[in-house]
Amino acid sequence: MDVTTAGPLRNGLIKKGMVYSPQHGDTAFTVPMFDDFLRRSMPDWPPSASSSESHKPQSGKAGKRRR
Numbered sequence: 236m237d238v239t240t241a242g243p244l245r246n247g248l249i250k251k252g253m254v255y256s257p258q259h260g261d262t263a264f265t266v267p268m269f270d271d272f273l274r275r276s277m278p279d280w281p282p283s284a285s286s287s288e289s290h291k292p293q294s295g296k297a298g299k300r301r302r
Contacts, residue, residue, distance in 0.1 A: 248254045254262050264270055
């Protein structure tokens with residue numbers, strides 16, 4: 236996915252209140268552990284193993300949970 240596609244999707248999720256941007260370049264879910272819920276409810280996403288490597292959170296970024 237390129238930036239011109241991801242940007243409007245990200246902005247739409249921010250406007251809906253599902254995600255927020257704690258700092259420049261980061262995106263986090265507004266509901267604690269929502270990322271875990273999505274992974275459980277959609278176990279086959281992303282569809283291919285090669286694309287799953289590109290969707291894993293980088294350490295220190297989306298993997299952190301705020302309590």
